[in-house]
Amino acid sequence: MSETISDFVNACQVVDVHEHHMPEVAHSRDVNLLKLFQQSYAAWTSHVLPSEPKATTEMVSIPPEPTTWEALAPFLERSGSNAFVRNLVRGVAELYGVADTGITRDNWEAVDASVRLRHKEATWSSEVIGRAAIGRIVTDPFLDPLMDPRPVLGQSYDAVLRINAFALGWHPESRDHNGNCGHTLLRRLGLEVKTFDDYCDAIRELVAGCARRNHVALKNALAYDRDLSFDEPNEELARQAWGQRSPSPAARKAFCDFVVDLFCQLAGEADLPVQTHLGTAIISGSHPLRMTGLIERHPRTRFLLMHLAYPWSRDLLGIAFVYRNVWLDLCWSFLLSPSHFKLALHEAIEVLPDESRMMIGGDCLHVEETFAAIQGGRRLIGEVLNEKVANGYFRSRDAERLAIRILGKNAKEFFRLT
Numbered sequence: 001m002s003e004t005i006s007d008f009v010n011a012c013q014v015v016d017v018h019e020h021h022m023p024e025v026a027h028s029r030d031v032n033l034l035k036l037f038q039q040s041y042a043a044w045t046s047h048v049l050p051s052e053p054k055a056t057t058e059m060v061s062i063p064p065e066p067t068t069w070e071a072l073a074p075f076l077e078r079s080g081s082n083a084f085v086r087n088l089v090r091g092v093a094e095l096y097g098v099a100d101t102g103i104t105r106d107n108w109e110a111v112d113a114s115v116r117l118r119h120k121e122a123t124w125s126s127e128v129i130g131r132a133a134i135g136r137i138v139t140d141p142f143l144d145p146l147m148d149p150r151p152v153l154g155q156s157y158d159a160v161l162r163i164n165a166f167a168l169g170w171h172p173e174s175r176d177h178n179g180n181c182g183h184t185l186l187r188r189l190g191l192e193v194k195t196f197d198d199y200c201d202a203i204r205e206l207v208a209g210c211a212r213r214n215h216v217a218l219k220n221a222l223a224y225d226r227d228l229s230f231d232e233p234n235e236e237l238a239r240q241a242w243g244q245r246s247p248s249p250a251a252r253k254a255f256c257d258f259v260v261d262l263f264c265q266l267a268g269e270a271d272l273p274v275q276t277h278l279g280t281a282i283i284s285g286s287h288p289l290r291m292t293g294l295i296e297r298h299p300r301t302r303f304l305l306m307h308l309a310y311p312w313s314r315d316l317l318g319i320a321f322v323y324r325n326v327w328l329d330l331c332w333s334f335l336l337s338p339s340h341f342k343l344a345l346h347e348a349i350e351v352l353p354d355e356s357r358m359m360i361g362g363d364c365l366h367v368e369e370t371f372a373a374i375q376g377g378r379r380l381i382g383e384v385l386n387e388k389v390a391n392g393y394f395r396s397r398d399a400e401r402l403a404i405r406i407l408g409k410n411a412k413e414f415f416r417l418t
Contacts, residue, residue, distance in 0.1 A: 004396060005389065009382035009403050013135045014374055015411035018275070018306065018331040018361030022141045023152045024060050025365045031119040033103075033112040034067040036092060037075045040369045041084035041335055046074070060143060060365070067112040069105055076103060087335050091372020095128065126154065128367040132374045135408070136417060138361070140219050140275075142178050146185055148213045158415070160219040160275055161210055166203060167222060167259045170241040170252065177224045196242040200262060207266040216415045217273040217304070218263055224277070226256065227285025230294040233258045261297065268300035273414060275329065278309035278316065280336075288316045295323050302414070304359075308333035313344040317351045324353065327414060330406075331361030334377050345384045350393075355402055359411040381406060 025039065037043065039059045065071070079085050093099045096114045098107055118124045129137070138158050141147040145165060149157035168174050169182030186193060189209070191202040207218070222228065237254035241247035247255065267274050278288045288309040295303055306329040309316035313333070320326045328348065334341040348358060360381075362373035385399035394402075411417065 005386045005399055005403075006382050008400050009378050009385070009407070011133075012378075012403055012407040013133050014360065014378075015136045015138075015408040015415075015417065016134045016361050016370070016374060017138045017304075017359045017411045017415070018329055018363050019137050019139045019370055020142060020363065020365050021137065021139045021149075021153060021157070021367075021370075022060070022143055022147070022365070024143060026125050026153060026367070029120050030064050031115060031366070032064075032067045033092070033108065033115045034065060034071050035062060036115060036366055036368055037072065037085075037088065038062050038065075039365050040088050041332075041364075042075050042079070042082070042088050044084060045079040045082050067108070069108055072103070072108060083337055084335055087372045087376055088369055091368050091375065094375075095131070095368055095371060125367045128371050129156075132371045134370070134374060136411075138216060138411075138415065140221075142221070143180075145180060146188060146213065148215075150214050158214050158216045158417070160217045161206070161213075161215045162219040162221055163260070163263050164221055164225055166206070167220075167256045167263070168225060169199065169259070170247055170255045171243060171245050173245065196239050199242070203259065203262055204266060207263065207270055207272070210270070210272060215272075216417070217275050218267050220260065220263075220274055220276040221281075222256070222260070222277075223279075223281035223286040225282075226253070227282065228276075228278070228287070228290040229285070230257045230260050230291070232293070232297065233261045260294070264294060264298040264301045267302075268298050271302075271416070273302040273304050273327075275304045275306060277306050279307045279312065280310060287312055288319055292319065292323075295319070295326060299325055301325060302327065304329050304414070306331060307336075307363075308341070308344050310336055310340065313340070314347070317344070317348055320348075320357060321351050321353060327356070327410075328352075328358050329361055330358055330377070331373075332363040334380050335363070335373055338376070338380055342380055342384050345381065346387070349384070349388065349402070355405050356410050356413065358406045359414065360406055378407070 075085050089102055093102050096111050103111055136156055139149055140160050142162055145162040149159045164176035165180035166182040168176050172183040175181050186202045193199045193202050234254045237251055238258035241251035241255035278286055302325055304327045310333055320328055360377050362370040364370040364373055388394040389396055389399050
């Protein structure tokens, strides 16, 4: 890679638009090397979909377990070629001083001791974020969708409001895949609901209060709970689900479709983006083309579609070319497959209608994995931009302008960050 492009990309400050930083993890002082792997995407090499939604929640509360080589070896040796593992190993090795060798049978004990020591320090997380040159973070605290991030994580944080629990709230005991209950969350805000109409009014109040809670977007992660075909609202059928412990599949779907449609309408009125998880989840229902009806019905709503919709990245790019209310969050895709990411980014640069359409995030729990993700993303973006310059598609100034946009400027504009 050209030193000029490499140095330029590495000097750009990042606005990280998607993490899962939460106090349960960020403030934990009981972290060792094994836990970094257990609470990372490296764990997905043994916890595969469709068990993943449950595993994601349980990952946060993993009980303390001593690090041993026998526990690390399945990650480092059996799954050592996996990109999630390679990413985390690279980041940990750089942060803990073993970049030349990586984590080995000979040095793992010293690395483990360093991890435990640094996580006792209250400033460690902010130090790592600083080393990654991340200036602002948008987090999805999925264990507490109402969390205001700044009092617990710091002033550089904003959050998204995950809507899953509310979209599945046909009964006071209904819960989403993370165990959240929409009715319980609404009661925390002083909103008691008895009727379907009360519930819709409460959702309006919920969205109106986003700014007070430093929520800069809504987050639709329903790909982990159901398919993403959101039909036109059918209020009559949706009302049939209200108050039922086990509504019919048709009424349940209609209720969720109606509430999601309401959230998207309110988001457009409030100028709030809607992040949407696409790709690997309940994979039979998470193809990006399933979102087109919802996108078309809400032309005023800005949709941030995530993860390059792997494995359907080309279909996602077609959607982003056709619909001018669609933007792309590149997060996670470069962790899953760096080579696929480079191919997709080359094509995205050529296809997207303007340079405002892409932004970047890490999508991680621990700051070590975030550090590795953002550093890896920089490297791959730099390589693609350098290739675009080398083959004459761009001049250097074009590549630099786009780098600034992808790494930070687009996110500031998109989320209205000041």
